[in-house]
Amino acid sequence: MINSSLIHIDEVFTWADDFTKVTGLTTYAALQVYAECCYFQDPNALLERLISIEAEYKLQLEESETDEDDEPDIDGEIWSEHYGKYQLILESIGEEDAKKFAEHYEKILVHHGFNKQFSVYFIDHFHPLSEYVTSNAPPVDKRFLFQNQYSYEPYFTEPPEAPEYRWHEIMERLEREPSIDPTGWIAVFKMLGYRGMHGNSDPCWSDYEPSFYLGPSVAEAKKISEEEGFDFDENEEDFWGIYEQTPVFIAPITITEPNTFSWDMFELRHELKKACDTAIVLYAAPYILRAPDSKSFISVWGEILEGENWKVMPLHANSISLETILNNSFEESSGPDWQNATFDQPLVEIWQKHHVTLNGLSASANTSEVIGFKPGR
Structure with missing residues (x-):
């Protein structure tokens, strides 16, 4: 583990x-600040x-196995596990x-002659533990940059801890x-005919319990x-138990x-696989892929x-059984079955209509968090 979100030299x-663009300093000076902020003696x-x-x-x-095209680590698992051992990000502490x-950064900056107030700007735009700093930081007037x-002069006189x-x-x-309020997602599965939406269906999670449980559809239950010789009542609201x-x-x-790599998602898959024989993880919002046509x-x-594998899960109007959902799900490296593509997205519209925003006051409008169409996909 190093005290940085950047663990590639080019990053x-x-x-x-x-x-250097913001401060006008040399590359060495910039690397000196970054290294010392990350508790290294020098660049x-x-x-x-x-x-x-x-x-x-x-x-x-x-040393890893390769696929049929002689490409190693096709699913990125080695990359994820290896770099996950070293990268530290702000959300993890x-x-x-x-x-x-933050206090350490301020000491480094003041030591090198920056104004004390510059540390606030530094944390906003150049935080070494942040995954979200950008190259769009506005330049700083030199009068407000240095004392x-x-x-x-090096900050550390010997290798630091x-x-x-x-x-x-x-x-x-x-x-x-x-x-997160699960109302929008529950509405989608109910529209598809599923029952048994029991469990922690309030907008909270205790010890990260499931948001809800997905029972079978009416067709599956029948x-x-x-097959099992049960009495079946189609009007039964829930099939719990x-x-x-x-x-x-x-x-x-x-x-x-x-x-799209997410270290949080990688860790979550690993933890849930240890705890569950079967499970579904829903993203914070659905996203839409454009078909080749x-x-x-x-x-x-x-x-x-x-089984032992996580698959990407699309939904469509015919996703009326867990078996169908599994059959339509795909490995990240293979891509979806475009025969299931449609010209509209009624399930997304249902989710948008019922989705409750984080403030919990009202359902979201059509300008919800749905990720837009991805051209060229």
Whole structure:
């Protein structure tokens, strides 16, 4: 673990380029600030560590199995596990620990001659633990940048040790997220004919329990009843306790298209696979893929656990059984079955109509969080 969200050498140099544009400093000065903020004595120590991490990853690739095209790590699992050991991001630590890092940054900046007030700007636009800093940081008037001029005097006189901090696991991080109201998703599954929406269906989660449980559709329940010799009542509202239920988790994680990497999602898959034989994880909003004909679309809602593997889960009007959902789900590397594409997205419209926004006051309008059409997909 290093105290940075950037663990590729090219990412660090991109950060340094952005910092030099704003401050007018040399590349070495920018790297010096970044290295010391991440508790390295100097840029050389930081770069040596990053080089060793990349070399370790390349060795793992060389020793891994390849696919039919001789490509290693096609699903990104080696990449995810390897870099997950080293990357530290702001969301993974508590507020007190985040405050420690902010105070450390201020000490580094003041030591090198920056105005104390610049640390606020630095945290907003150049936070080493943030995944969301951009290269669009506005330039700073030099009168408000330095007390005098930049000092190259090293902050550390010997290799430093980072302070102890608590790294939160994925379940703890999800507990700290704002609750999500499952009403919109429940409305979609009810429209498809599913029953048994029991469980923690309020907009909260205790110990990250399922948001609700997905019972069988009426057609599935009738088929099972006939096979098992049960009396079947089509008007029964719920089939709780009679038929197998699938736990459904709504994650505050947004995925925009297949192969979009989310370390949170990777960790969540791993944790749920240990706890559940079958499960569905719904993203914070569905996203829509454009079919090759550029006229029809598929909506993707989350991921479903089948055996030992998680698959990307689209839904459409004929997703009226768990078996159908599983058959239509696909590996990230293979892509969807475009025969299921349609010219409209009625399920998305139902979700938009019933989805309750985070403030819990009203249903969302058509300008909801649905991720837009992805051209060229």
